[in-house]
Amino acid sequence: MAGSVVSLQDGRGTTATQDRILDAAEALFMEHGFEATSLRAITAAASVNLAAVNYHFGSKEELFEAVLTRRLDPMNQRRVALLDRFERDPANGPLSCERILVALFVPALELARDPALGGKNFLRLLGRAYADPAPFIRRFLSEQYAQMIARFKAAFGRALPHLPARELSWRLHFIMGALSYTLAGTDALKLIAELSPKESPNDEVLLRRLAPFLLAGLKAPLPDLPDVSRELDGELDAARSR
Amino acid sequence: MAGSVVSLQDGRGTTATQDRILDAAEALFMEHGFEATSLRAITAAASVNLAAVNYHFGSKEELFEAVLTRRLDPMNQRRVALLDRFERDPANGPLSCERILVALFVPALELARDPALGGKNFLRLLGRAYADPAPFIRRFLSEQYAQMIARFKAAFGRALPHLPARELSWRLHFIMGALSYTLAGTDALKLIAELSPKESPNDEVLLRRLAPFLLAGLKAPLPDLPDVSRELDGELDAARSR
DNA sequence: GGTCGAATCAAACGACCGTTTCAATCCTAT
DNA sequence: ATAGGATTGAAACGGTCGTTTGATTCGACC
Structure with a gap:
């Protein structure tokens, strides 16, 4: 005790x-x-x-939470602090999606880069935890992330005023998914080694590829009735009657 | 025996x-x-x-592989068959990214929709397996997916001739990541319920939101030196000297 | 120097694990 | 009907699990 x-x-x-x-x-x-x-x-x-x-x-569960808290808490605080600093900076007018994404990525990169801070190991662990359905893990993560996600959702909402809140929530969900999957990536490291034998396989080249991809998705036109959706309908109908 | x-x-x-x-x-x-x-x-x-x-x-491991094979093998065969059919169809000229993504999504949707085929349970299990670093799982999945991924990579390469092969591999990796994470989603169902209380929380509305997001990412301009990358550099330098 | 709480240690607890064994049963083919 | 392989059943195997216990050592403070 x-x-x-x-x-x-x-x-x-x-x-x-x-x-x-x-x-x-x-x-x-x-x-x-x-x-x-x-x-x-x-x-x-x-x-x-x-x-x-x-x-x-x-207990073992409390140890697991302690392992996560030790790195996750400071990282998310850095994210929010960085976003605050960007928002208060009067030079650049309204905050761009690019800068918001930078505030989301840079603390993760700093953590991945500094071996004294745990480095890649922790990001992989975090990615795994994201996919784990164990109740105590899900409860813990949503508590840890709730504040930060809310702050970033508000910031993105101001940067993309035409995007309905519901659509933004979805896209943020996709972003966090791609980010955590990529960082967890058992395959990502293999992919880096295969594709870029000259680059050192660190998480930085990884996020540098991911950022433009996610930015384009964030800014995508509204999918009210996009081509893919209509084609999806058609194909599903065809499949149903097969 | x-x-x-x-x-x-x-x-x-x-x-x-x-x-x-x-x-x-x-x-x-x-x-x-x-x-x-x-x-x-x-x-x-x-x-x-x-x-x-x-x-x-x-053994338990072989049981796990049998569980995956039962659904995954037919689904990936359907994907490739659908892609083949689209490619042979002379009506539409060169295959668009939209249609390729349809070939990737529709078999997953069919599986999620038909309870007799296992439905949502299996897709969640697949998403989990994707994030599991156990060697026998990783070996099994890469064997199961290798052919299908190669076929789709070739198709996307023809649809996006300006995109370097290396960049395409990255973006395909991101797509598979977002897809598996979204389908695994312990949070996705909760999100659907919160955001769309009127829609029945099935995987279809989920993929219909995901498709435009991923398509935009696929078609994103080349990230040679995009804004976010330069900002990333600047911020990392600033962070380093702090 | 002696005291008291914090920290470490070896050992054991009961429970559950994947797998194996071998007898009992079922089903098919003669 | 019956022989013989395929399948099921109950029980036990050796191990590992998370957690607890109670004794022992450590270190700061009066």
């Missing part, structure tokens, strides 16, 4: 043991997922006693 | 027991993932003896 009160042994509220556990858990959760990673594997990798996890974090 | 030879008890090469196992496994794998779903839970839900899975499928 004493573990629930943060230690004051160092300035950041965590002990060396807790940090070693978090580092090992981050790497193993990323590689095998939550369910398939055992506390014994984590404590062995961290050179720590098995009971230390339950002592310091309470 | 005898189970490895398919029974001839019915016309489709599977027994009623095997079908019940596949149905139960599909639902449970979808809900809890591969690792967190036990054979005991599957066999109990299927009202089948525990040993039946190892008898009929060999």
